[in-house]
Each structure stands twice: as structure tokens, then as C-alpha cells.
Amino acid sequence: MTSSFPGAAGAAGAAAAAWHASEDLLASYAAGTTEAVASWSVEAHLTDCGSCRAGLSAHVDPERLARNRSALLVRAATGDGGRVRRLLRRCGVPDHVLSLLAATPSLRVSWLLSVLAVIAVVAGEAAAVSYGWIPGGGPVTGHPGPAALAPFLLVAPLLVLAGVTAAFLPVFDPAWRLAVAAPFSGFTLLLIRAVCALTVALVPVTGIAFALPGPGWLPVALLLPSLALSAFALAAATVMDPRAAAVTTAALWALPVLLLASADVPLLIVTPAAQGAFAAVLCACAVLLYLRHDRFELGWMR
Amino acid sequence: MDEMTPNVSNAAVRVDGLSRRYGAIRALDGVDLTLERGITGLLGPNGAGKTTLLSILATVAEPDAGQVSVLGLDPRDGAERVEIRRHLGYLPQELGYHRHFTVAAFLDYVAILKEITNRRRRAEEVAKVLTITGLEDRAGTRIRALSGGMRQRLGIAQALLGNPKLLILDEPTAGLDPEQRLRFRELLSDLPGDPAIVLSTHQADDIAAICPQVVVLLQGRVHFAGTPAGLAGTAAGRVWAAGERDDRAHLSWRGGDARWRHIGEQQPAGAELVTPTVEDGYLLLSHAAGAQ
Numbered sequence: 001m002t003s004s005f006p007g008a009a010g011a012a013g014a015a016a017a018a019w020h021a022s023e024d025l026l027a028s029y030a031a032g033t034t035e036a037v038a039s040w041s042v043e044a045h046l047t048d049c050g051s052c053r054a055g056l057s058a059h060v061d062p063e064r065l066a067r068n069r070s071a072l073l074v075r076a077a078t079g080d081g082g083r084v085r086r087l088l089r090r091c092g093v094p095d096h097v098l099s100l101l102a103a104t105p106s107l108r109v110s111w112l113l114s115v116l117a118v119i120a121v122v123a124g125e126a127a128a129v130s131y132g133w134i135p136g137g138g139p140v141t142g143h144p145g146p147a148a149l150a151p152f153l154l155v156a157p158l159l160v161l162a163g164v165t166a167a168f169l170p171v172f173d174p175a176w177r178l179a180v181a182a183p184f185s186g187f188t189l190l191l192i193r194a195v196c197a198l199t200v201a202l203v204p205v206t207g208i209a210f211a212l213p214g215p216g217w218l219p220v221a222l223l224l225p226s227l228a229l230s231a232f233a234l235a236a237a238t239v240m241d242p243r244a245a246a247v248t249t250a251a252l253w254a255l256p257v258l259l260l261a262s263a264d265v266p267l268l269i270v271t272p273a274a275q276g277a278f279a280a281v282l283c284a285c286a287v288l289l290y291l292r293h294d295r296f297e298l299g300w301m302r
Numbered sequence: 303m304d305e306m307t308p309n310v311s312n313a314a315v316r317v318d319g320l321s322r323r324y325g326a327i328r329a330l331d332g333v334d335l336t337l338e339r340g341i342t343g344l345l346g347p348n349g350a351g352k353t354t355l356l357s358i359l360a361t362v363a364e365p366d367a368g369q370v371s372v373l374g375l376d377p378r379d380g381a382e383r384v385e386i387r388r389h390l391g392y393l394p395q396e397l398g399y400h401r402h403f404t405v406a407a408f409l410d411y412v413a414i415l416k417e418i419t420n421r422r423r424r425a426e427e428v429a430k431v432l433t434i435t436g437l438e439d440r441a442g443t444r445i446r447a448l449s450g451g452m453r454q455r456l457g458i459a460q461a462l463l464g465n466p467k468l469l470i471l472d473e474p475t476a477g478l479d480p481e482q483r484l485r486f487r488e489l490l491s492d493l494p495g496d497p498a499i500v501l502s503t504h505q506a507d508d509i510a511a512i513c514p515q516v517v518v519l520l521q522g523r524v525h526f527a528g529t530p531a532g533l534a535g536t537a538a539g540r541v542w543a544a545g546e547r548d549d550r551a552h553l554s555w556r557g558g559d560a561r562w563r564h565i566g567e568q569q570p571a572g573a574e575l576v577t578p579t580v581e582d583g584y585l586l587l588s589h590a591a592g593a594q
Contacts, residue, residue, distance in 0.1 A: 070429030070438045077406035077442035078425070095421055096414045103400050103411055174398025175412070178460065181360045181394075182415035183387040189415075294380060298364065 021045055021052050023059075030059035097192060105172045106163035106197040115159050116204050122151040123208045130213040149214050150261035153222075153269060156205045158250055160226040163201035165233055165246040167193035180298075187296040190234070198230055214267075221270035228278040229253055231285035238292035313371070314339050314468055314498035315359055320368035322354050329354040331522035333368070337500060341490065343513030343530075344502040345584055351522040352502040353395050353472055359500065360392040360470045373468055373498075388417070391466035391497070395473050397457045401446040405437060408445060409460055416464040431459040434489065450477045458489070465494065471501040475508055487512045506581035509533075518584060520591040530580045537578035537586045541565055544573035552589045565589070 021029070021042055028034045029042045046053050080086060085098050101107055129148035168190050170176040179189060205226065209219035229249055236245035260268045268274065315337040322330040329351045344352050357363040358370060361377045373389055375382040400408060409428040418424045432438040435455045440448065448456065454477055461469055475483050490499060490512055503509065509516050510530050518526035518533065526533055544562050547554055548570030557563050564570050565586050 066433060066438075067426070067429060070433050070441070071425050073438060073441040074406045074410075074425045074428045074432065077404050078410050078428075094419070096419045096424075099407075099411055099414050102407070103403075108402075174400060175408075177357075177360075177362050177394040177397070178392065178412055179415055180362045181387055181390060181392040182412070183384050183417050184415040185384075297380065297383070 019045070020049065021055070023055070026052065026056045027059045030056060030061070100189060100192055101196055103173065103175070104167050104193045104197060106166040107193075107200055111163070111166070112200065112204075115163065115201060118155060118159060119152075119204055119208050122155045123212055126152045126212055126214075146214075146267045147261065147264055149212070149218075150257070150266040152209075152212065153266050154254060154257045154261070156209070156222055157226040157229050157253060160198060160201040160205060161229045161233060161246070161249060161253070163197040164194045164230040165242075167197040168234065168237065169242055169246065171243075185297065187293040190296050194230065194234065198227070202226060218270070221275070224275050224278040224282065225253070225270065228282040228285070231282050231289065235285035235288040235292070238289065238295040313337060314342075314373060315500065316369075316371040317355075317359075318369040320355070320358065320370065321366050322351075322358065322363065323366055324354075328522050330358075330365070333519075333522070333524055335517060335524060335527060337498070337517075338515060339496075339498040340515060341499040341501070341513045342515040342517060343509035344500060344517050344519055345504065345506065345509055346502070346519035347504060347588060350519045352519055355519065356470050356472045356500065356502055357394070360390060360394075361386055362392070362394070386468075388464075389467040391461035391463070391469040393457045393461045393469075393471040393474055395476075395502075397460075399445045399453065399456075401444070403445050404442050405432070405445060405448070405456055406441040408456065409463065412460040413463050418464060427463055431462045434462060434493070435459040436485070451479060451482045454478055454482075458486070462493070465497075467495070467497050469493075469497050469499045469501075471499065473503060474501055475503055475505060483508070506579070506584050510580040516580070518587050520588055525587050525591055526583075533583040533587075534578045534580045535583065537565065537582040539575060540567060540586060541576050541578040541582045542570055542573035543576045544570045546571065548573070553585055 025034065025038065025042060029039060034042065046056065088098055089095055105111055126148045166172045173179065180186060202223070205222060206219045209222060212218060215221075229252075232252070233246050233249040236248060239245075240248075257266065257269050260266050313336045315335065317333055317335045320330050320333040320335075321328070331351075333351075333355065344355065346352050354363065358365050358377075359372055361372070361383050370377055372386045375386050377383045377386055400411070403411065406428055409431065410424055413424045413427055418427055428441075429438070432441055435458055437452065437455055437459060440452065445453065445456070454474065458471070458474055461471065475486055478486060487508075493499075501508075501513075513530060516526070516528065516530050516533050517524060526536065542548075542551070542564040543557075544564060547562055548564050548566070550568055551564035551566030551570060553565045554562055562570075563576070564573060565582055569575075
């Protein structure tokens with residue numbers, strides 16, 4: 001970076017030709033130990049003087065030069081992560097946490113698009129049946145039939161669960177062995193990823209629930225079940241194989257939902273009484289997770 | 303980090319009566335070993351238990367029975383396990399990559415897992431290992447676009463992050479061509495900080511070239527631990543060169559010079575004794591183990 005005053009170098013060019021930087025000055029400039037003002041004048045002089053440039057190169061430590069070049073290449077290759085990342089950084093999220101998230105499959109655009117696609121299909125089905133665009137179980141006018149909501153109720157929390165599961169299942173982290181053998185706490189890594197995956201998945205689920213015909217409290221009603229399922233899967237992973245934990249959790253949600261749907265009362269699963277049960281499950285799982293979090297530090301092969 | 307260096311201990315690794323099963327398969331069966339600092343080569347066929355042993359040393363897998371001490375620390379203790387991991391560089395046999403990452407971003411990610419959170423220090427550290435492994439011009443390349451040999455170098459680069467005191471490399475030369483293997487040997491011989499290195503291979507010439515210590519693992523047991531010269535010496539007086547095939551030998555093959563090389567107790571007709579190599583010693587050991 002040259003810091004000469006504009007025009008100064010050109011105007012003084014002829015006069016400056018008589019003056020050359022001393023070896024000592026060049027050496028200290030190369031080592032980065034010159035004072036700011038001296039650095040500026042050396043830089044201004046170097047732009048015009050070939051012999052001093054040649055003299056300077058003798059003082060430059062090639063290893064330091066190579067190191068700086070590599071560090072620059074690395075900074076260029078890692079980049080600043082784009083607009084979202086800059087924004088999050090400005091909001092105070094530490095940069096290294098954002099890098100950890102970059103390796104989370106359920107935060108990738110392709111994953112989010114699939115979530116959106118699935119949720120759009122089930123929500124579309126519910127809307128089409130309720131509004132009478134296609135024949136279905138519900139009445140054509142007035143209050144939408146609760147049966148039309150069953151697929152949405154079944155799928156929405158499972159999508160959230162899938163996002164959280166993908167954040168901790170080794171199959172989704174190709175470099176999981178490195179994460180285990182590294183000193184960074186496995187439990188912290190898991191929590192960072194799981195919480196982000198949960199948040200990101202809840203946005204489309206809740207958003208689409210607003211657009212659906214049905215009780216006004218539907219978007220909020222899915223919050224607790226989604227949280228409880230995610231916490232249950234994590235807690236279960238401390239006592240059994242993580243894959244089995246994920247499948248068990250999904251089954252524990254799907255079974256009652258399907259049963260209630262077949263009895264034509266699908267909304268029972270999100271009534272206040274059921275919400276109380278989900279809150280209890282959430283608390284119990286949080287406690288279990290806290291007590292057994294060491295399991296996540298050990299690695300996955302057992 | 304330096305004020306918490308592990309206990310000074312001459313042995314980089316010590317294991318006693320180490321056993322590990324996977325279902326009915328006994329991967330490790332009472333392994334006793336002391337590995338000094340310097341480079342140790344772990345030699346054995348596929349399925350001999352090399353990967354299991356290395357993943358236990360790298361604190362990724364747990365043993366069923368036995369004592370393990372890595373850098374003088376016990377991996378069963380939570381705090382000591384983290385301390386081991388702080389000084390460890392590990393190249394798993396099947397290192398998965400986030401294929402959409404660039405080389406630099408992947409190393410940056412691993413550097414964070416190794417607790418290098420300062421962004422500037424991370425960039426310097428990543429640049430350093432890129433230079434050591436000769437990948438500095440690939441910093442911006444996506445991993446899916448790298449050749450196999452380059453990926454292997456990237457695997458070694460990530461292991462070197464954070465100046466580890468112990469490097470555990472599971473088949474680091476797999477998939478490398480002869481020239482790349484030579485480069486890898488050069489790289490290992492002048493690593494900064496002089497870490498203890500344990501590497502597995504099934505190439506006897508890797509061992510002969512770079513490892514002052516060699517351990518032969520067969521069917522989950524240690525069959526030899528010593529120097530490469532010592533391993534070659536176990537075949538002394540039993541390696542012959544002859545013009546003809548001999549059926550009494552344990553192993554015979556025709557070399558590039560069209561002469562037959564025999565390993566066996568009895569002298570084939572017209573054969574002369576030759577100086578055994580590390581490979582001869584290893585082949586004889588694995589033959590003996592197979593015959594048991």
C-alpha cells in the first residue's frame with residue numbers, strides 16, 4: 001500500500017533520483033520496524049526507484065514473504081461468508097461459531113429447499129381440501145375439516161426433528177471422526193448445531209401454519225411438540241444408538257398422530273392437555289441431556 | 303496452551319492388555335505395547351486391528367478392556383482426554399470431507415475444532431500447514447475437485463494443525479503414487495516440533511524407509527515390536543534366491559530379475575541365501591501366524 005501524497009512522487013521524482021534509501025533503512029523497512037513517516041517516504045521512493053526496489057528484495061525474508069502470501073491466499077479462499085454471515089457477525093455471533101454451522105447439513109440451502117417443498121405439499125393438500133378445491137374429508141364451506149390438517153400435523157414436527165437429527169447423526173457429518181478427536185466439546189458443538197437447525201426449521205413450519213385454514217393457535221401449538229421431539233431424540237441418543245434414537249422418536253410422534261387422525265380427532269394431539277405433556281417431556285429430556293452430556297464427548301463408536 | 307503440556311514421559315503411547323470386539327470379531331486381543339517418541343510404523347494386513355488400535359489411541363473408540371496411556375494421560379478421564387486431544391493430530395483411515403468446502407475452509411473448520419478461535423491465528427496456522435503439504439496454491443479449490451493424492455495431503459494437513467505432539471496417521475500413504483510417497487516421507491522427516499508419530503501401513507518399504515520402530519499386528523495381536531533391521535533379521539537364513547521354483551518353501555515368487563525368491567526353512571536345490579528385507583520378515587511372520 002503506497003501512502004505518498006498524490007502528485008508528490010511525480011513532482012519530486014527528478015529530485016528524489018539523487019537520494020537513495022540507505023541499507024539500514026531498507027533493512028528496517030523490510031523487517032517492518034520503521035516508524036510510520038519513514039515508511040511512507042520509503043514507499044513513495046520505491047515506486048520510482050528500481051535500484052532501491054532491487055536493494056530492498058535482498059532484505060526480505062523469503063519465508064516471511066511466503067507465509068504472508070499463503071495467509072493472504074487462505075483469507076481470500078475462506079472469504080467472509082457472504083451477506084448472511086456478515087449480518088450475523090454484526091449481531092454479535094462469534095465468527096468461529098458461524099464456521100462450525102457451515103458444516104451442518106440441515107442448514108444448507110438444498111436441505112432447506114427440501115423442507116420447504118415437503119411442507120408446501122402437505123400444507124397445499126390441507127388448504128385444497130379445506131377450501132373445497134379438491135374433494136376430501138372436510139366440509140366444503142365454513143370451518144375447515146380437522147382431518148385435512150392431519151398430514152400437516154404429522155409431517156411438520158418430523159421435519160423439525162429431521163433437521164435436528166441431521167445436526168448430530170454421524171452419517172451426516174463426513175468428518176465426524178475429526179470432530180470427536182478434537183478438543184472442542186462435542187456437546188457444545190451438538191447444541192450449537194441443534195439449536196440453529198431447530199430455529200431454521202421452525203420458521204417455515206410456523207410460517208406456513210399461519211397460512212393454513214384451521215384454528216388460529218395452530219402455529220404456536222406446533223412449537224412445544226417440535227421442541228419436545230428434538231429434545232427427546234437428543235436425550236435418547238445418550239442411552240442408545242443415535243440412529244435408533246431418531247427413529248424411535250419419529251415413531252413415538254407418528255403413532256398417536258395417526259391413531260387420532262383415524263379417529264377423526266387429529267387436533268387432540270395439540271390440545272392444552274397434550275401441550276402440558278410435551279412441556280413435561282421437554283423438561284425431563286433437558287435434565288437427562290444435562291446429566292448425560294458426557295456421552296457426546298466420547299465419540300460414537302461403542 | 304503451553305502451560306498445560308502433558309506429563310513428560312518418554313513413551314508416547316503405552317497400552318496394556320488392550321482388547322476390543324466388534325460383535326463376534328475380536329479386533330484387538332490383549333495388546334501390550336510401549337511406543338517411544340519418534341516414528342513408529344504399524345504393519346499388518348487388512349483386518350489385523352490396526353485401525354481399531356489407532357482409533358483407540360486417538361480417543362475416538364473405547365477399549366473393552368485394558369489400560370491406555372497417551373502422552374502420559376489416561377483417555378478414560380474426561381479432562382485428560384481433552385488434554386490428549388489438544389496435542390493430537392489424527393488422520394482417520396476413511397476421512398470424510400465436506401465436499402462443498404474449499405481446502406482452506408475445511409482446514410479453517412478443523413482449526414476451530416482444535417480450539418484455534420482467533421481468526422488471524424487460524425489463517426496463519428492454515429497457511430502454515432498448506433505450505434508444509436505443498437497445497438498453498440489449492441487453498442481456494444473445492445474438495446470435490448481434488449485428486450485422491452491431493453485429498454490425502456489435505457488429510458495430513460489437517461492433522462498437522464495446531465502443532466500436535468502426537469500424530470496418528472492411519473494409512474497415510476494409501477492412494478499415493480511413488481513420487482507422492484517420497485514427498486510424504488520427506489514431509490514426515492522434517493516436521494516442525496518433532497512430534498511423536500504412529501502410522502499404519504501395509505507397505506513394508508514405507509516402514510524400512512522412515513520408521514525407526516516397527517510393530518507387526520496380526521489377528522489383533524502384536525507379533526513383533528522392534529527395529530526394521532530386527533524385523534528383517536527374523537528371516538535371516540530363511541530367504542533364498544534360485545533359478546527354479548521350489549514347492550517346499552512357505553512362499554515363493556519370481557522377482558523382476560526372473561529369479562525365484564523363496565522363504566522357507568530348507569534350502570531349495572541350487573539356491574543361495576540372500577539378505578532378508580523388512581518385507582521378508584513380515585511375510586514370514588504372517589505366514590507363521592496363519593499356520594497357527
